[in-house]
Amino acid sequence: MEFETFINTLSDDNPPVSVSAYVQALWYEGKGNWEKAHDIVQDIHDRTGSWVHAYLHRKEGDNGNARYWYSMAGKSFPSVSLQQEWEAIVKALL
Numbered sequence: 001m002e003f004e005t006f007i008n009t010l011s012d013d014n015p016p017v018s019v020s021a022y023v024q025a026l027w028y029e030g031k032g033n034w035e036k037a038h039d040i041v042q043d044i045h046d047r048t049g050s051w052v053h054a055y056l057h058r059k060e061g062d063n064g065n066a067r068y069w070y071s072m073a074g075k076s077f078p079s080v081s082l083q084q085e086w087e088a089i090v091k092a093l094l
Contacts, residue, residue: 003091022052023093026086029056047073048093055085 009016015027029037041052054069070077078085
């Protein structure tokens with residue numbers, strides 16, 4: 001799926017069925033449903049899940065928790081805006 005197509009699905013009621021759980025979490029967060037996004041990703045214990053989890057805690061404003069999850073993902077704490085990070089993660093995972 002292309003990024004622009006993904007963005008267009010944000011007006012839908014449900015995430016695209018063809019995307020991973022990571023991208024589904026980012027879809028829900030893109031619609032403003034942080035809780036649903038967190039519910040999806042909190043039980044995925046791999047580097048990609050940790051990356052999405054880190055972003056969500058950064059979005060929440062819990063930078064201490066975010067730093068932990070970034071380290072679990074093998075990533076450094078980003079210096080870009082939240083929107084830029086969201087887009088970068090979505091593009092990397094599509």
